[in-house]
Amino acid sequence: MSRRESLPGGRPVIDKTRQKALQIEAERNARREAMAARKIERAAEERRNVAAGNPGDIDFISLVRDWRDSGNVVREDHFHKGVSKICISVRKRPVSSKERAKKDHDSITCANPHVHVHSAKLKVDGITKYLDNNSFRFDHSFDETETTQDVYKYTTMPLVDFVCAGKGGRATCFAYGQTGSGKTYTMGGIQVMVAEDIYMLLGEGSGCRDDDTVVTVSMFELYGGRCQDLLNDRTRLKILEDGKGEVVVTGLEEYQASDPGDFLTLVDAGNRNRTTHATEANDTSSRSHAVLQIHLRDKATGRLKGKLSLVDLAGSERGSDTKSHNRQRRTESSEINKSLLALKECIRALDNGGGQQHVPYRASKLTLVLKDCFTSPLARTAMIATVSPGASACDHTLNTLRYADRVKEKKVGGISNARKAEIRVEEEAKRERQQQAARELRKQYNAGADDFDEHLPPPPVEEKKKFVSRDNIERRLDANAQKKAGGVHGNRHSQQQAAKYTEPPRSPHRNQANTAAAASEERRSPQRRSRSPQRRKQTIESKASVRDVQRPQAEVFDDVTMLHESLRSHGDSGLGAADEDAVALLHKTVDEIFEEEEQLLNLHMSTIQESAELLTSEGKLLQQVQGQDDYEIDDYAARLEVILARKMVLTSNLSKKLKKFREALRKEEMLSQRVENMPAY
Numbered sequence: 214m215s216r217r218e219s220l221p222g223g224r225p226v227i228d229k230t231r232q233k234a235l236q237i238e239a240e241r242n243a244r245r246e247a248m249a250a251r252k253i254e255r256a257a258e259e260r261r262n263v264a265a266g267n268p269g270d271i272d273f274i275s276l277v278r279d280w281r282d283s284g285n286v287v288r289e290d291h292f293h294k295g296v297s298k299i300c301i302s303v304r305k306r307p308v309s310s311k312e313r314a315k316k317d318h319d320s321i322t323c324a325n326p327h328v329h330v331h332s333a334k335l336k337v338d339g340i341t342k343y344l345d346n347n348s349f350r351f352d353h354s355f356d357e358t359e360t361t362q363d364v365y366k367y368t369t370m371p372l373v374d375f376v377c378a379g380k381g382g383r384a385t386c387f388a389y390g391q392t393g394s395g396k397t398y399t400m401g402g403i404q405v406m407v408a409e410d411i412y413m414l415l416g417e418g419s420g421c422r423d424d425d426t427v428v429t430v431s432m433f434e435l436y437g438g439r440c441q442d443l444l445n446d447r448t449r450l451k452i453l454e455d456g457k458g459e460v461v462v463t464g465l466e467e468y469q470a471s472d473p474g475d476f477l478t479l480v481d482a483g484n485r486n487r488t489t490h491a492t493e494a495n496d497t498s499s500r501s502h503a504v505l506q507i508h509l510r511d512k513a514t515g516r517l518k519g520k521l522s523l524v525d526l527a528g529s530e531r532g533s534d535t536k537s538h539n540r541q542r543r544t545e546s547s548e549i550n551k552s553l554l555a556l557k558e559c560i561r562a563l564d565n566g567g568g569q570q571h572v573p574y575r576a577s578k579l580t581l582v583l584k585d586c587f588t589s590p591l592a593r594t595a596m597i598a599t600v601s602p603g604a605s606a607c608d609h610t611l612n613t614l615r616y617a618d619r620v621k622e623k624k625v626g627g628i629s630n631a632r633k634a635e636i637r638v639e640e641e642a643k644r645e646r647q648q649q650a651a652r653e654l655r656k657q658y659n660a661g662a663d664d665f666d667e668h669l670p671p672p673p674v675e676e677k678k679k680f681v682s683r684d685n686i687e688r689r690l691d692a693n694a695q696k697k698a699g700g701v702h703g704n705r706h707s708q709q710q711a712a713k714y715t716e717p718p719r720s721p722h723r724n725q726a727n728t729a730a731a732a733s734e735e736r737r738s739p740q741r742r743s744r745s746p747q748r749r750k751q752t753i754e755s756k757a758s759v760r761d762v763q764r765p766q767a768e769v770f771d772d773v774t775m776l777h778e779s780l781r782s783h784g785d786s787g788l789g790a791a792d793e794d795a796v797a798l799l800h801k802t803v804d805e806i807f808e809e810e811e812q813l814l815n816l817h818m819s820t821i822q823e824s825a826e827l828l829t830s831e832g833k834l835l836q837q838v839q840g841q842d843d844y845e846i847d848d849y850a851a852r853l854e855v856i857l858a859r860k861m862v863l864t865s866n867l868s869k870k871l872k873k874f875r876e877a878l879r880k881e882e883m884l885s886q887r888v889e890n891m892p893a894y
C-alpha cells in the first residue's frame with residue numbers, strides 16, 4: 214500500500230516502490246550493458262583463439278590460460294642423464310586440424326619434466342565450469358614445439374651409444390599411447406635418426422667398428438596373435454622358446470644394411486607393410502605392434518654385439534571403446550590391451566632388478582618376443598608416451614600418463630614365489646577338470662576317431678637364420694609388389710597391400726626418410742661409396758638353431774593369471790577381484806581363439822589335401838573295378854571301406870576342432886559383453 218505525502222513546498226513524494234523499481238531497472242540496464250560488452254569481448258577473444266589455432270570453449274581455454282599464467286608452470290632444461298635402465302618420457306603433439314574442426318581445445322601443458330592435464334568439468338549446478346588439474350613428473354616431457362630430434366636426443370640416442378659400445382647391450386625404445394597421439398610420427402623420425410647415428414658411430418670406431426661389424430635389420434609385426442615378417446611378404450612366423458629359455462622367431466629374415474640408405478629402404482618397406490585400419494582418431498591407425506630390430510653382429514662369427522629394438526606399439530584403447538567393434542576388432546583390441554598390460558609388468562620387473570621375481574613375459578607374444586629386453590642384465594629401455602592435446606582425449610591421456618607413471622614404479626610389487634606356486638597348482642587343477650570334461654565329451658562323440666592333434670603339422674625342427682643382401686631384398690620386394698599388384702594373394706591384408714603398391718602413399722615419414730637418405734648419401738665417405746657389389750651381396754649364415762619347444766598354452770595361461778594377480782596387487786586396474794578375473798579369463802579366451810584358429814586352419818588344409826588324395830585313390834579303385842571283367846569284389850569292398858573310414862575320421866576330427874573353436878568364440882562374446890561394461894576397464 215503506497216502512502217502519498219507532501220514535502221515542504223508542495224513537491225510530490227516519489228513513491229518508495231517506484232524508487233525501488235527505477236533502481237532495479239538501472240541495475241538491469243547496467244547488467245545488460247556489461248553483458249553486451251562481455252559478448253563483444255568474448256567474440257574478440259574467440260577470434261583471437263581461432264587465429265592462434267585454438268578454437269573451442271573460450272571459458273575453458275581462458276581457465277587453462279589463467280592456470281598457466283598464475284605461476285604453475287615451472288620448466289626445467291633437458292639434460293643428458295646418460296643411459297638409465299628405464300627412461301620414461303612424454304611427448305605432446307600439436308592440435309590437429311580435425312580437432313580444430315571439432316572445436317576441441319588444448320588441455321595439456323608440458324613443461325619439462327612435468328605434464329599437466331586440465332580436464333574440463335562442470336559443477337553440480339551443470340553451469341559452472343572448472344578444471345580438474347592432474348600433474349605428473351617423468352624423466353622428460355616434450356611439448357608441441359619440440360622436435361623429434363629433441364625427443365631422439367634425450368631418449369633414444371643414449372640407447373644407440375649403449376648398443377654401439379659392442380658389449381652385447383640390448384636396448385629397446387617403445388612408443389606408447391592412445392591411437393592418433395603421434396607414436397608412428399615419432400618413431401618414424403627416430404628410425405631416420407638412428408640410421409644416421411649408428412653408421413656414424415661405426416665409422417668413428419668407438420666400440421663397434423664398421424670394418425668388423427655388420428648391421429642387420431629385421432622387422433615384424435604382432436597383429437591379432439599373429440607374428441608376421443614385414444620384410445618378407447608378411448610371412449607368418451612362429452615364436453619358439455627352446456629348452457634353455459631362449460626365444461627365437463623362426464623364419465624371420467635379417468637383412469644386411471650397409472649404410473643409412475639401405476637401412477631406410479628396408480624400414481620404409483616394412484612400415485608400408487603394416488596392418489592399419491581407419492579409426493575415429495586416425496585414418497591410418499596401426500593395429501599392430503611393429504618391431505624393428507637392429508643387430509650389430511661380428512662380421513666373422515655372427516656373434517651379437519648389440520641389439521636395438523624400436524617398437525611402435527598399437528594404439529591403446531579402453532574396454533568401452535570396443536563396444537561397437539565386430540568380433541575381429543574386439544579380439545584384436547583385447548590382445549592389444551593384454552600385451553600392453555604384460556609390457557608394463559615386464560618393464561616394472563626390469564626396474565626392480567629382473568631375476569628376483571617371476572616375469573610374466575609369456576602372457577603376450579609381444580613380451581615373449583622381447584624377453585631378453587626384460588631379463589638380460591644388459592637391458593636398457595626407453596618409453597615415449599605420446600599424448601593428444603585435445604580436451605576430448607583427456608581421459609585417454611590420463612590413462613596413458615598413469616600407465617607410463619606406473620611403469621617406473623620403485624616399489625617391488627609382483628607376486629611372491631609362494632603365490633606363484635599356488636597359482637600353478639590352481640591352474641593345474643583347473644586344467645585337469647577341463648581335460649576330464651573334454652574326455653567325457655570325447656566319449657560321447659567317439660566313433661573311433663584319432664586324436665585330432667595328431668593331424669596338426671609338426672613344428673619345424675631346426676631353423677637357420679639368413680641375412681639377406683640388399684640386392685636380394687629389392688628383387689624380393691619388387692617380386693612381392695608385382696605378385697600383389699597382380700592379385701595373386703587372395704587374403705584381405707595382401708589385397709590392401711596390393712592397393713598400396715599400385716598407388717604408393719607418400720607419407721611425411723617417407724619423404725623425411727628419403728631426404729635423410731639422400732643427405733646421408735652426400736655425406737658418405739669415398740670408401741663407402743666405392744663399396745663393391747660383391748660385398749653387398751654377401752650372405753651370412755648364422756649359427757642360430759632352435760631346439761624346438763613351442764610355448765605351451767598352459768604356461769601362457771599361468772602367466773596371464775600372474776599378470777592379473779600382479780596388476781591387482783599394484784592396485785593398477787581399479788577393478789574388483791571378480792572383474793579382474795573376468796578380464797583375465799577374456800584374455801585367456803582370446804589367446805585360445807588365436808591358437809584354435811591357427812590349428813583349425815591347419816587341420817582344414819591338411820584335411821582337404823588328404824581328402825583329395827583319398828578321392829584319387831577312390832577313383833583309381835573304381836576304374837580298376839570297372840575296367841576288369843574278372844575282379845576281386847571282396848578286395849574292392851575292403852579297400853573302399855578303408856577309404857570311407859578314413860574320410861569319416863577326417864570329417865569327425867575337423868568337426869570337433871570346429872566345435873572347440875566355436876565354443877571359444879561364444880565364451881569370448883559373453884566375456885567381452887561383461888568387460889565392456891566395466892567402468893574402470
Ligand SMILES: Nc1ncnc2c1ncn2[C@@H]1O[C@H](COP(=O)(O)OP(=O)(O)OP(=O)(O)O)[C@@H](O)[C@H]1O
Pocket residue numbers: 305306307309390391392393394395396397398399492495497498499500526527528529599721
Ligand atoms: N609431433 C607431431 N607434430 C605434428 N604432427 C603430428 C605429431 N605427432 C603426430 N602428428 C600427426 O598426427 C596424426 C596421427 O599421428 P600418428 O599416426 O603418428 O598416430 P599414432 O599414435 O601412431 O596412431 P595409431 O595408434 O592409430 O597408429 C598424423 O597425421 C601425424 O602426422
